[in-house]
Amino acid sequence: MVLLRHISVALSAAVAAFGSALFIALNYFYRRRIWSSEAEYCTIKEDQEERGKRQVLVLGLDGAGKSSMLQRLIAGNKRGHCQPTRGFNFMSLSAPTCQLEFLEIGGGEDLRTYWAEYMRKMHVLVYVVDSSDRSRFPQAKDELHRLLRLDTHIPVVVLGNKQDKPNAVSVSELYTSLSLGAVADKRQLFLLAAQLGSDGLDGSCSLQAFQKLLQQLI
Ligand SMILES: Nc1nc2c(ncn2[C@@H]2O[C@H](COP(=O)(O)OP(=O)(O)OP(=O)(O)O)[C@@H](O)[C@H]2O)c(=O)[nH]1
């Protein structure tokens, strides 16, 4: 009985040793695949950069208009009503000079914890704000500044959305409310007015300018 137990322990040890050796050998063989999700992402990002792909992170509080902006920009959809994004939303756009890949992460409180993870992995941050919702400016500001503290270099485009609403504030008021002056001299920062999601309104001019700007930034 004791002998059997010894044999089974020895066999388990041999299997574990073989597994470890195999793991090390495979890692060595696939040199570019390092055992970390971040490193793996970097490898993917390198490959994508080689193929002319650029990543744009789209963030902002829930209901700000992130999905509406992407629908307009990519599908030209003026009427589609968006459902709140419960997780991630990935869209790709063929621009003349490169392929723009947009990653929207939902703005709900539970999803905001994921925002930070993507900051260092993207080329540009687009931050969408509902210009008509003054009561949420302090929250929008805090979330934006929290993100900007994580990465001091990434260019930022703030979209002051819902300009069609009667109570929307001007971009200069938004500039002050979001304390953008505090970050403008440390990085490339742009503030654009937009109206994206309401039926019958043409936001195409600002969207064209927006797309051009993105191409210049990446
Ligand atoms: N009037 C007006 N409504 C807009 C505009 N942009 C978006 N909306 C509306 O605002 C609501 C929320 O828009 P979404 O695009 O889903 O917002 P979101 O930022 O993606 O929200 P989450 O996915 O929940 O984080 C929708 O009912 C849109 O139709 C705009 O420029 N003007």
Ligand SMILES: [Mg+2]
């Ligand atoms: Mg959304």
